[in-house]
Amino acid sequence: EAGVAQSPRYKIIEKRQSVAFWCNPISGHATLYWYQQILGQGPKLLIQFQNNGVVDDSQLPKDRFSAERLKGVDSTLKIQPAKLEDSAVYLCASSLGRPKEAQYFGPGTRLLVL
């Protein structure tokens, strides 16, 4: 079974530029999560999708971050414009969405904003 795929793995941009990350979840997983993990901290949930609907986006900075999950499969997360404090690892995870089901994480995208 293929795991969660993310691309790119690394990205370096200058502040005020835009960037997009892509995630392909495990086949059949209805729930998809995007997290931001700043160095030395735990993952912070940015947005959670159930199929192609948003379950929670309360911690997504909506003035600069956007995310979509078209057709309920893969997803993109965009930052426009980027700030220095957006430097972090962006993790995508997926699960079957039932309470006991674990999340399975991708390798993450390491973003550095200069």
Place this chain on the structure above:
Amino acid sequence: AQKITQTQPGMFVQEKEAVTLDCTYDTSDPSYGLFWYKQPSSGEMIFLIYQGSYDQQNATEGRYSLNFQKARKSANLVISASQLGDSAMYFCARLTSGGSYIPTFGRGTSLIVHP
């Protein structure tokens, strides 16, 4: 915000010994799940173990067990017979219900296993 607290920023253990990583949580929901994940230096998060709030017995998965004390709102991870490959960051996470299952992670504990 309902928090997950991991009070030990770093732990050291000798190979083959057992170690306990602490986790306490806030919640007002009667139904919730608790998870532990391992994050090696490579960065990928790996699921270790799950405990449901209504589960009568503590969860076990191989060398991992969860010491669940519901009244104290604690869910400590016990790793028995530590191995060098257990050196990593460990995160406790809670999944609350209330219509949708929203995950919250703690800040993590760094575990170093030395020979």
